[in-house]
Amino acid sequence: MPQPALPNARVQGGTRVFAIVGDPIAQTRSPLVFNELFLRHDVDAVLVPLQVPAADLDTVMRGLMRIPNLGGFVVTVPHKIRLVEFVDEVLPIAARVGAINCMARAADGRWRGEIYDGEAFVAGLRKFGRDPRGWKVFQAGAGGAGRAVAHALAAAGVARLDLADVAVERAAELLADLSRLYPDTVFRFAHDAPADSDMVVNATPCGMAAADPLPFALDPLGPHALVADLIMKPEQTALLQLAEARGLATHLGRHLLDCQAEIIARFWGALP
Amino acid sequence: MPQPALPNARVQGGTRVFAIVGDPIAQTRSPLVFNELFLRHDVDAVLVPLQVPAADLDTVMRGLMRIPNLGGFVVTVPHKIRLVEFVDEVLPIAARVGAINCMARAADGRWRGEIYDGEAFVAGLRKFGRDPRGWKVFQAGAGGAGRAVAHALAAAGVARLDLADVAVERAAELLADLSRLYPDTVFRFAHDAPADSDMVVNATPCGMAAADPLPFALDPLGPHALVADLIMKPEQTALLQLAEARGLATHLGRHLLDCQAEIIARFWGALP
DSSP, X not given: OOXXXXXXXXXXXXXXXXXXXXXXXXXXXXXXXXXXXXXXXXXXXXXXXXXXXXXXXXXXXXXXXXXXXEEEEEEOTTOTTGGGGGXXXXXXXXXXXXXXXXXXXXXXXOEEEEOOHHHHHHHHHHHTTOOOTTOEEEEEOOSHHHHHHHHHHHHTTOSEEEEEOSSHHHHHHHHHHHHHHOTTSEEEEOSSOOTTOSEEEEOSSTTSSTTOOOSSOOTTOOTTOEEEEOOOSSSSOHHHHHHHHTTOEEEOHHHHHHHHHHHHHHHTTOOO | OOOOSSGGGGOXXXXXXXXXXXXXXXXXXXXXXXXXXXXXXXXXXXXXXXXXXXXXXXXHHHHHTTOTTEEEEXXXXXXXXXXXXXXXXXXXXXXXXXXXXXXXXXXXXXXXXXXXXXXXXXXXXXXXXXXXXXXXXXXXXXXXXXXXXXXXXXXXXXXXEEEEOSSHHHHHHHHHHHHHHOTTSEEEEOSSOOTTOSEEEEOSSTTSSTTOOOSSOOTTOOTTOEEEEOOOSSSSOHHHHHHHHTTOEEEOTHHHHHHHHHHXXXXXXXXX
C-alpha cells in the first residue's frame, strides 16, 4: 500500500480532530484553509465540516464537547450567538461582541470561546502592508462580525470610525461601548461614507446574493480609499467589482479567513 | 495556494464525514484504511477517529447521530454491544451476534446497525484464494467478533466447526444457534484443535499483549493447516510467529480490516 504524502491525507487513529459547526455547511472554505495550514506546518490534525441544525444545537454540542480528541471548533452561522452560553469562559472580545466564532478545550477540560473576526481582519490588512493606525474608516454593519471588526479597528488605533447600520439602536450601542473603551478615537453614526475615508468596510451580508443592492455608495470616495468586504462567497462582490472599475484598491473577505485560521489554530494549541 | 493532489487532503465543506467511535482510539488503523479506500475510489469523504468514553456514550452518540452530513460509524471496543440499542434497525447477523460494528444512516434518516467482522474475514480468505467451503475449522473465542466469524464460516459452507471458549455457556449457546441455522454442518465444542483441521482461527484477545499465553497449541496440526488470527495489533502475533516457524501458512488480522472497509463503505452508500 503506497503511503500518501500529505499528513491529512492519512488521517489516522492519533490524528487530532477539529470541526466547523454551522448550517448550511457545504459552502464553507474553512476545512480547505485549515487543512492546508496543518499540512504546511506538518501538524497531524484535520478539520471536518459538521452540519448542525439550529434545532439540534444543544443535543449535538453537548455530545461533541465530550469527545476528548476533538479539541476545538470553528463556529459559524447561525450558532455564533447561542454558543456563547455553552463555554465555561467567554474571552474579552467575545464578551463585548456577544458572539463567538471559535471554541477551544483548555488543558483542564474547560471550554473557552472567543471571536477572532476582527483581529483576523486587521491581521489581513497588515499582511498587505496596510496598517490602519490613524485611518478614518467607514463601516457598514454592526452585527456579530461587524462588532468584532469595529473593536479590532479601534484597538488597532484608527483615528475615526463612522458606522452605518439599518438597525440604528444596535449601531448606537456599539458606538457607546467603543467610545467608553477608546476615548481618543472619534466614533460617529453615519449613513454614507465620508469623502475623506481611508477605508470603507462592508460588514453587512449585502452582496452574498447576486440580486443584492450595494451596501453603500462609492461615489463620495477619493482615489486613495481602500474598499474592503468581509463577504467570502462570492470572492468578488459587486461592491469590489465596482471599486476596481473605479480604480480603487480592494481587500478580499478571504484574507480574513486565511489569517483567522492561524490565529484560531494557535488558540487550539494546534500550531506551535 | 497549491491544490493538494489527494481528495481527502482537501477535506472541504461538502465532504461527507464518517467516524470510528471507540475508547481508546489512537491505536486504530481504520482511518488509514478507509481514507486510502476513499482516495483510491475518488470519493469525497473522510473517516475521523472519535474517542468516546463509555461513560459518555449516550450523550455523545445522541449528538453525533443528529449531524446530517455524518453518514455512518465504525463501532469498536467497548461500544459494540451497547450501540445495538441505539439503532432503529438491527440487521440479521448483528441480531444473532448481539453486537454491531457499524452504523449507517438510511435515506429516510433511520439508523441501521450490522456486524461485518465475519463476512470480512471470509472475504479476506477468498481474496487469497482460500475458499473455506468444505473445510474443517477450529476456532477459539465466541465473543462478539468470534460469533460473527462463526456465523460467516457456517454461511460459507464449512463442513465442521470446532469451537473453544473459556466461557463454556457462551460457546454452547452459539453452537446451538448455528446448529439450528445450518443443519448440514457439524458443530462441536472443543478444547484443542483436532489434527485434521484445515484452518485454526484465534478469535480471542489472547496475543494483543506481549505477555499473553498462546490461545491454543499448534502441536496437533498437520502441515496443510492454515493459522489465522483476528488480532490486528501486533500484526505478527506470537501464534502466527510460531506457525511460520513450523512452516504453516498464516492469515493476518488486517486482511479482515482491509476487506471490511469496502463492505462497510458500501453499507454507508459511500462506494459505488
